[in-house]
Amino acid sequence: MKQLFGAVSSLSRRALMVSASAAVIATMTGMVAQAEGLGTPDKPVEVRMIANEAFANQWQTLMVPEFNKHYPNVKVTIDGVPYVELLAKSMLDATGPSPTYDIIIADDPWVPQLASVGALLDLRSEEVKGWTSEDFDWDDFNVAPLAASEWDGVQYGVPVRSNMLMMFVNKSLYEKAGVPVPTPKLTWNEFLEQAPKLVQDTNGDGKVDAWAIDTYFVREPLTPTIWQTIMNSNGGSLLDENGKPAFNNEIGVAALETHKKLLEFAPTGAISHGFSESLQAFRQGMVATHINWGSVFKGSAIDAATTTLTPEQVGIQVLPMGSKSAGAHRGIWSGAVSAKSENPEAAWAVLQWLSSKEGEKWHSANLGVFPARKSTLAAEPSEPWLVPVFDALQQAYDAAGEGKMWRIRHPRSDAAQQVLADEHSRFIAGQVSAEEALNVAAEKIEKILK
Amino acid sequence: MATNTMTAGEVRRARSPVRSKLMDAASRWAFMAPAAIILAAMLAYPIIYTVEISFARFDLMTFSAVEFVGWENYAHVFDDYRFWSSMRVTLIYLAFALPIQIVLGFGIAYLINAPWRGRGAVRALFIIPMVVAPVVAGGIWRMILDPLWGIMNWVAGLFGVDGLDWFGDPTLAMASIIIIDTWRWTPFVILIATAALLALPRDIFEAAEIDGANWWSMLWSITLPLLVPIIAATFVVRWLGAVKMFDIALAATYGGPGGATNVINLFIYEEAFRSLRFAESAAMAVIVLVLTMVLTGIFLIGTRKLEDRY
Amino acid sequence: MTSLALSGGTRKSRFWPRVRIAAGLLACVIFLFPVFWMVLSSFKAQRDIFTVPPTLFFTPTLQHYFEYMQRADISRRMINTIIVAAGSGIISIVAGGMAGYALARIRLRGAGTIGVLILLSRGVPPIALAVPMFLVARSLGVTDQHITLILAYCTFLIPYVMWLMRGFFLALPKELEESAMIDGCSRMGAFFKIIVPISMPGILSTLIFSMILAWEELLFALVLTNRYASTIPVAIAGIAGDTVNGANWGALTAVGTFTVLPVVVFALLVQKWLIQGLADGATKG
The missing domain is CATH 3.40.190.10 (Periplasmic binding protein-like II)
Structure with a gap:
């Protein structure tokens, strides 16, 4: 937590004001804030994601449209980076004063590295709790995949592509x-x-x-x-x-x-x-x-x-x-929100949907991606070949x-x-x-x- | 060259001597200025930064030096057997790859420069290996050198050599890297060499031919001396390129087996981009820079000597 | 033709020139074999690429080409690659060519030192340059822009161009500029009107070489661009490093073929024009 505050205090003033005001409005006026943080038809919110090139294109063309059925006013742009350079590139970007990316997709051993430089948002903090749907079931995740995005007792991410x-x-x-x-x-x-x-x-x-x-x-x-x-x-x-x-x-x-x-x-x-x-x-x-x-x-x-x-x-x-x-x-890919993101609520909305029971079901049925939730694994898979898997x-x-x-x-x-x-x-x-x-x-x- | 400047001065004698002198200097420096300015602007900060962090504790939170630690990073590097083994591997690679490429390149350029219709096309075709992306080149060569079904082992089998494991045996892995690198970069030498051969003044050869010189003596006493500056330049350019090679090793052998092809630039790359150890990586970069400068200096002195001789 | 002299005794015997051409062609075939293999693989379905023994006869497929072309970013990346290669190639050939000329032909106190310094700047491992360049570009707000990549590429192209062109200029007869300057040309005028045309073979070869280096550069492109200025090599690295499905060699060889084509066409045109130009020059001269 201390680390996080350290990082927040070093932010550009603009980012700080946006996130602070978003937090205040979120807790005080509920619905209105949600509309603002998640964009309106006139003023859509833009979030950018850095991900492994191996699946960035597939996500952009298939996953984002599906997500937009639920959140039409969040515009998601995904940039793919080849796997071996992805960590260095994410670090370079996330440590800047105003990072390009709101969402970082990190491989299994990377969360401690990103978290220790203050690059990631605590997803179970009070602020984020206000943006989290009530039926988002944290306890439904298998322990092993969820632990991939935990560091020093803080949950920085959610499993989005398990392996x-x-x-x-x-x-x-x-x-x-x-x-x-x-x-x-x-x-x-x-x-x-x-x-x-x-x-x-x-x-x-x-x-x-x-x-x-x-x-x-x-x-x-x-x-x-x-x-x-x-x-x-x-x-x-x-x-x-x-x-x-x-x-x-x-x-x-x-x-x-x-x-x-x-x-x-x-x-x-x-x-x-x-x-x-x-x-x-x-x-x-x-x-x-x-x-x-x-x-x-x-x-x-x-x-x-x-x-x-x-x-x-x-x-x-x-x-x-x-x-x-x-x-x-x-080998879990976790989705995390940049601590300096100007649109953390929208960024979290993307990850929240993707790792929700509904999103995971869609993800595994349509893109063959492995789920991390006990409920998804226990349910009847959409394809017969997924049963032994x-x-x-x-x-x-x-x-x-x-x-x-x-x-x-x-x-x-x-x-x-x-x-x-x-x-x-x-x-x-x-x-x-x-x-x-x-x-x-x-x-x-x-x-x-x- | 001295006469050259005199004539230029005379042309502009009309103006005041001081001013014309300044103008003259400016017109000379105008040739050097663009290159010098672009490079100084682009490289000054990165080089200072690299040297700075090589002497400091590196902070990933800001990507900058936070605390001066003297030679500590260098001590780490010198302590690491991997650094020394990388230096050795790099030297072996350079010692084989460079001479082979220069000799092969000028030899092939001489061969294809015969006067016939197809030579333009052949010259253009020769540049293709250079254009194939290193990752793809590494992969294609992995197919060709595959110990199970690669065509190279089939050819070797014709000569009674069986079961070469090109990427599994440390010596052969180095050989494959040299082969792939030679395949990729000999075309560069050919490209430059054919241009140099084309530009040779033909009257000298005509005169020699009339004098009854045979092709060998023409090659040895006319062609080669005229080509010395460009051969030397090609060597220096190729040397500076080869020192930095790491893409082929990364694509074909991943630096293995056991570090047998882990050239120094691959090691620097891995330390920085994979291990995020930027300070150690910068220290190695500075060491490589200094060594490269010294060796390049020696080559340049050699070049100067050769040029003076002819 | 200019290199007539090198063929040595053409009139005396027709045998050796033929052997020489045949040997050159054989070398060409050997060098092109891996390229042939690349093109062949690009028409194979992925399951046919790694068969034992390798198949020469298979049902060809254009699937990899279509699949790749359909990707949203491919045309943008191709255009970016062309812009960056052409931009950095041209800037480098002008700046580097002039510097090379200064080193070869102009008496200039201190120029030699600067020239050597420029050359020595190539000794810095690119990995060490990429990160600080990114930091500078970020603080100037110019990451992910063509100009950033072009200037970054100039840092490694200019030294090469300068040194190669110096070699070419040294081989020119010294009387050329003198006569031009007596005719009233300025130094710069003499360079562009007299020296450049006569050095075309060297200039074009060096330009092709520079553009190829920029064409396939990966590291700077990876670090300095995200999306809008991203080039083909980044995409290729992505396909090769596919951690979901394994490297798709069909796609890789297809993209490999696809990126080689424009350069080969360009080089062929330049060669044709070059030979033509030389022939014209020879008859006029």
Whole structure:
């Protein structure tokens, strides 16, 4: 809260006056204020949003018109920025005296970074409460996705595009190898036992043409999430209660070695595979299992333009069990309002609608986006293919919530993640031992988080 | 050149000597001024800013330096093995890529500059690799070099070499970066070299030919000396471009495996844009700036020596 | 033709020139193979791109082109890219060309130092420049405008242009300007009337090179623009970094092809005009 006031006091005078007067009117005169904050037909309110280029265009053309059916006087403009530059670009903009963007769409580990520079509005403050509909049910959100936009006890955002690291299964390849198709009860040990059989020659030309698994192995910040998930499901964690690195131990080393062992059963060249490459291998029917973000399900199982597989062939579930639990890893996109926005009420209206029960239902039914609310997940999905997806998603939320399966929550979490990526890659490339990689990473991360 | 200025002075003798001197100086400086003014206006602040934050604690709340910390950021950088490994990787890349591109570029330019109808078209086609966006280029080359089905390994198979993992093996990953970079930037050398060849004064060659010189001696004692300034300029421009390469590494290998292709500019980029460690990143930028200046200075002195010799 | 001399002994033998042209063509084919692969992939459905082994025969589709063209921002981005590339290319060739001439031909105390400083300014990693440039642009209120991007690109184009043009000007015979200035031309007049026309091959090649660099620049475009001045490379980076569906290589290769075309056409026209101009000059001279 203090941080927030600090940020507010440094605002341009105009922004301060607008938001202050809006707040006063909102609490005093109810209806009139709402009309002003949300625009009138003569004077529509304009809000701008910065989002991942991967979905900005889709939102602009499909989501915004739907939103405008409910709030016709809020004009929403969405600018897309490529994923890897989005955080830096959001930070650059949000820290200026009068930012361009009213709404910031932040990936899972970014909220602490944005919040710690005072860029985000507390969505459960008294002021925002006045703009929040009474039937907006905060408790209906699953704990794990909602926690993605919480920092230091303050709720800065709402989940608008949920995602989880999942395991995809090519059932045909399992059947061909005579190996039982995985269930959520599958353990890593069982998987590694079965894996040699899943490396097979399917067309009988004497050359191996199908492998057991493909996933992230390349040097990039998301690759360590695979290792982390294996570690988490064996009861390990990235940091201890004091926020010090706790991954450089036996569990961490074993998990890292397991991740590298997967390479033995992965397609040739998988060491340089990441999100897109491993996804292609799965969609081409070259690998029996595939660990990737759940959102790729539709393009891998349903959409014939992008995949060679059919819905019956593709399974989706949580990652194999370790000694403690099944595995998952959280990847929630949260929507947050800029602390310096001149139209915070309208900005919040966009996010509020999108994350409401109604908005979420529309979002998942029409754009295939994963919901975060328990009620949406429990209800009958609009499309039959979403049924197994929702089941798996609910299991993943539970596992992630229990095992704290997410990246480091800290104002410098991306710096720490980059260090993990570097050391992880050195180990995968065979340049250092697992112990050394993790010790170096722990030492560097401890310095960064200080 | 001295005579040059004299004649110019004589033309304007009509006016008062002081004024004409001023006018003369102004007319000379008028050539340098636009470039100098644009660059000074655009670069002065960014460079000062970079140097300033490299010596300071960086505040993300204001994107500015808040507290002078002396050489602390530099100490962090020098302490980081990743910095040194990036410098080494960059040197290896430069040592291979630059000479290959210059030799290949001037060689191909010489080949396609034969007098025939299609050479204009061929020259235009050669610029295409430069225009393909780095991200797309990286992706296409990933397809070509794919260890499973890429055409490169099929060709290598014809020569009895099997199973090259182009992006998985550290040495081969560096080789792929050099190959892709050479594919992209040799066309630049060709573009400049063909223009230089076109502009060569033909009377000298005609005279030499009448004197009975063979093509080798013409190439060695006429063409090459005339081309020295432009070869040197091409080298310096390509060197300054290559030092900053990071897009290809990012698109093709992500700097991996294990940092084998993590060139210094990729590291600087990651520290700033991914890790948001702007102070450390600025310190590295200053180090790279100083090193680049020193090496460029050496190249320029070399250029001057070569130009004087011919 | 001007380079007749380089072909060496054309009259004596027809064999070596042919070998030479064939070798040049082979080099061209090798360099263009990845481009061919790009164009080919742009007509494949996404599921056909990564097959094992790669398919040469497939049902071609224009889907990627249509899909991409339909995106609201593509024409705007294309226009922006053209404006920015042309603007920065032209400013750089004029300012840089003049500076290069000053270095090569005009005795100017201190110009050499300035020239070297200008060149050395290229040593600053672009990543270090982008953020402070954004901060300046923001305080002046000129983010997301063409002129900002044009001037930013000039900072890396001018040094290159200056140095390359210096190389070209050095190769010119020294008597040219002298005769012009005796004829009563001012120094500037001599430069534009005599030197520039005769240096056209170098100028145009350098211009093409500069425009290509501006055409594909990503980092500054990413940091300095949001929407109204945003260029094609930003869109390409977005498609490649698609974190929802994976990089769509059909779309990427389609956009790649689409952005290469205008430059190739431009270069072909310039080459044609250039050869024509040289031929005219040769006959007149």
